[in-house]
Amino acid sequence: MNAETKIESRELSYAEAIREAMDIALSTDERVVLMGEDIGVYGGAFQVTGDLVEKYGEDRVMDTPISELGGAGVAVGAAMTGLRPIFEFQFSDFATLAMEQIVNQAAKVRYMLGGSVSVPVVMRFPAGSGTGAAAQHSQSLEAWLGHVPGLKVVQPSTPEDAKGLLLAALEDPDPVMIFEHKILYKMKGPVPAGHYITPIGKAAIRREGKDLTIVGTSIMVHKAMAAAETLAEEGIDAEVIDLRSVRPMDRETVLASVRKTGRLLCVYEGVKTLGVGAEVSAMVAESDAFDFLDAPIVRLGGAECPIPYNPELEKAVVPQVPDILDAARKLATGAI
Amino acid sequence: MNAETKIESRELSYAEAIREAMDIALSTDERVVLMGEDIGVYGGAFQVTGDLVEKYGEDRVMDTPISELGGAGVAVGAAMTGLRPIFEFQFSDFATLAMEQIVNQAAKVRYMLGGSVSVPVVMRFPAGSGTGAAAQHSQSLEAWLGHVPGLKVVQPSTPEDAKGLLLAALEDPDPVMIFEHKILYKMKGPVPAGHYITPIGKAAIRREGKDLTIVGTSIMVHKAMAAAETLAEEGIDAEVIDLRSVRPMDRETVLASVRKTGRLLCVYEGVKTLGVGAEVSAMVAESDAFDFLDAPIVRLGGAECPIPYNPELEKAVVPQVPDILDAARKLATGAI
Amino acid sequence: MDSIDDVANAPYAIRHYAPETLKDALRKMFLIRKFEEGAEDSYTRGLIHGTMHLSIGQEASAVGSCMALTDEDKITSTHRGHGHCVAKGADLGKMFAEFFGKETGYCKGRGGSMHIADPGKGNLGANGIVGGGLPIAVGAALSAKRLGTGAVTVCFFGDGANNEGAFHEALNMAAVWKLPVVFVCENNKYGMSTSTERSTAVANIADRAVAYAMPGKTVDGNDFSAVAESVDTAVARARAGEGPSLIENVTYRWRGHSKSDRNRYRTKEEITDWMARDPIPRMARLLIDHHILSEADVDAIEAEAEATIKDAIAFAADSPDPTVDAVTRDVYTDEIAA
């Protein structure tokens, strides 16, 4: 993950990397404010803001009442008038309360107003299952926002990208939605010190390979990498692409890989139907890369049900490494 | 559209057909109530409820305050406890305010509660562009709800189906979301009298053909039919499928057609990226029908921008007949 | 005259309920306390996955608010809902089984702590969405009114929830339509870490009743009798077709918000202070003072509650897990191929 180009790099957790990005932003740009429920003294439901309130005070790290629609709207209005708010949803599921402000206002204001105003707001959405919090606290709704022109939507899978994409989002003049995976918060990885940017709209090739392309998003990138190791032992050489950005989607990186491998597997945690993988598949199927396809495009997505509570059920409804292995083997060996 | 199987059939508009369905429901089932903003004496923003309040009174045809989240939630609670509410959003765009109740409650309650309760609520969403009402009153958001297990999502394209799907929705024990296209409200067509049902989850083949399959949704079915006429004159024989149901999606009908024609064009008004056509494409690309494909799968969807106000711009951002013709010709003649 | 024996001046609860009813109320309060302690213990022992929100300290509010309700009447509950569930007559074994994610649980292991419901007893369910139950409660009240069932809905929610738009929309509609619903705000001073002072523009949440032209009342939520009196009055009003009320039970949660709470937002003193106002001994004292129970009776009720919980935990622990194959069952009433 091109750490070699960076001056200094330490091991940080994904949550720490995000906090560091916010710390840099708060210390270098007076316009930056953090807003969200219990992000102050509590440190955030997932301890992402941590102790930032002690360093920057309650005026910069603002606990909001439990008012997602209003809170998101305040962030939008503030962004239109000179602040650079970073709004944290406590769980991405609560974005269901704020879709009006995100979709009708943040995403459309600039266009509706003929370009006279931009809305540089950043919103953070702790997403995904695996915490035993059941159906209303475990959703992966990035596909909804990916469907909305005017927004940019990213899903960092590593600490380095979590920091770099947040810093990129803050420099972006338009609304950027960051879907963070809760289970990744504690994952550690190398993170360059200081300010740097991970470009929005660029996928990353996490592993080169020639036999098939696995496009994964968020936590599924790690599962895909684990599967790729095993596949390699079996003589199947998988290329693993971390999509990173749902909107805009990095067409070129995906197509180039498919042209090379001729086989595509999409792995994502969101519900399979109309999830991010549907777009990846359709984008490839309508491109010139179609002619290079040697097999159907396979998708592994979340099951067609809400996320259940029981831990075994919870695991069963999202793709796991054995599922990826199974699908990849079939795809690579022509069994599909 | 199998009118021959029905006893009696008159020409009604799409709006009249919906009103007739509600009239039948109100008169035969005491549990049915209509709820929505200005659906009473005003007759609904699109005059769909019309004068029903005069016939059934304000207790059965209830004007709600302008409170979409609360109103939808009241409908959900009422459905859990014995009523059969039909909730009208004034514009589908305002569903952004009610996603919490639709997605976290209506769609999930049954599953979260282990099957001990059903939520037989029907919601109606006047959707789509073409009225000059701009970005916040013209969206096509069916893909969002199609992504949500627990919901059923349909898009009638004809007066007959508008009535039949609504009556089917009322008999369904689970939440059914009906996306109606505003521009279709005045369109006339044959509608059988009395009670009948259009099954949820079944696509309709509107025109048989052998050279390519056009899967359209909602108003795009009519544009596809118009294009098919012209194509026929040019010797291109298009099969036109009206998808009708986004969730569940009628896999078999679509695949059978693609196996026959080898070419697929999806036409939908929602934003192209992550719109309904993405799922249609991905569903085909991962199926056995893939092997029958002679060309890439082409999608025509809404442009990647909010719906603009100016009428020429407004037309330019959604697929029109010439766009369909153009795409179909290229697809059929191997130019793609 | 000894005021304790002056029935006319006795607290509401003493005047209004039969001794057996009061005894049952105390039993339920103990059951809630023991349930929560058992849950905490099970969590520590790794038997529970996920999160949980304990209502220790709030027992009088849960039980007192359900006194006038029958099984036909409904409640909607919250993420902190175990107490409401017990108060509405739930089976403790099925509750624990749900908590343990078992097939025998109220939700067949699909819901967990935040979704326990008991529709048969009129409990429409806990809710993971703050404020999520408010419009649903209004919907249940609408059904009751339209179908003429005479049922009343008690809608529980927290002080934090009162800043959600759903609160406003729900109370307004209930008032406009004069629906039989009682809004019971359990004001335990904090929504997670955020105090009402830092999040809520009014001194008392019940003051907001003015905005909906409904009666509003702030009550000592640790005083069983005061809670029961206020909610009973509101339920009677609702049943008589006079519309909704807003009752604010001021109380306190002894434990952290959930297991992730570092408790940095309130002082030890504040917590100890409130622990001294424990609603359970207070209720026991009331019944003893009024000669309804002896100290020994109280001890017996407590011991019995403890045994019930033990059995419930054993039932849950011994119950089978749901089968993974059936994971998509119950998404729809009629199974469909999605």
Add this chain to the structure above:
Amino acid sequence: MDSIDDVANAPYAIRHYAPETLKDALRKMFLIRKFEEGAEDSYTRGLIHGTMHLSIGQEASAVGSCMALTDEDKITSTHRGHGHCVAKGADLGKMFAEFFGKETGYCKGRGGSMHIADPGKGNLGANGIVGGGLPIAVGAALSAKRLGTGAVTVCFFGDGANNEGAFHEALNMAAVWKLPVVFVCENNKYGMSTSTERSTAVANIADRAVAYAMPGKTVDGNDFSAVAESVDTAVARARAGEGPSLIENVTYRWRGHSKSDRNRYRTKEEITDWMARDPIPRMARLLIDHHILSEADVDAIEAEAEATIKDAIAFAADSPDPTVDAVTRDVYTDEIAA
């Protein structure tokens, strides 16, 4: 002493504004009226596509509420926003051009009537979503407070909007954070066809201020001076750092809600009654009575407004349409390939 000439007892407007300012206010009221009439006429002549919401009858509320504002101060407006836009100093030609969908319009033809905005003058825009502007206004006030600009935001919304959750959440946050924002509810008695009696649980919307511990005041919204007095006071309070207020301007829209309105929900008499309370002659009379203008001056102002609108319409009609090729321009600030 002739009370009319008794300056100390004169209405607020007379005491507080310079004659030129008052003249300008009347001019704006005429401009709004003529704008709306011109819009209606253009609609009838097929020059306007889509829908529109006219504010004829509500001119005193729009103009009176903006008296204390400079170009640094912000407003947020509604679907019925032409008046607010004019009051905040918009260019009439650009407004009509937007209405006609032209490239020279405020939104380059992309927004239309429901999205006209003029950020340069502090107008953050009309809004197609009822209640959509309320949180945005609070956000603008938050910016002003954090950045120390001293700016105040006036947030316009209708009686119908006051039942949206956004109203509740916005007012609560503004109060908790003591932000410089004035909430101006234009209560024209109906949200579309639904009267406040049938939709709103309180008699006066300003009564809801209690729920946010902020000052609330119900004002005769057709009395320019009364509106200006109340909002000026609230603006001064906001500017002094004392937090938000809620002002309710009771007024009436003469026309239907929009072009699809069959007007079945109100009587002819009610409409005629309110037309007799026309805010414009009332304002003119005030200025004449206080010797600020002569009848002839008023006529001249009206004629001038009429001419301005004529020119604005001509400008709009002659302006070019946007080019279809550029339809996806301005979705993002930096063009991206989506």
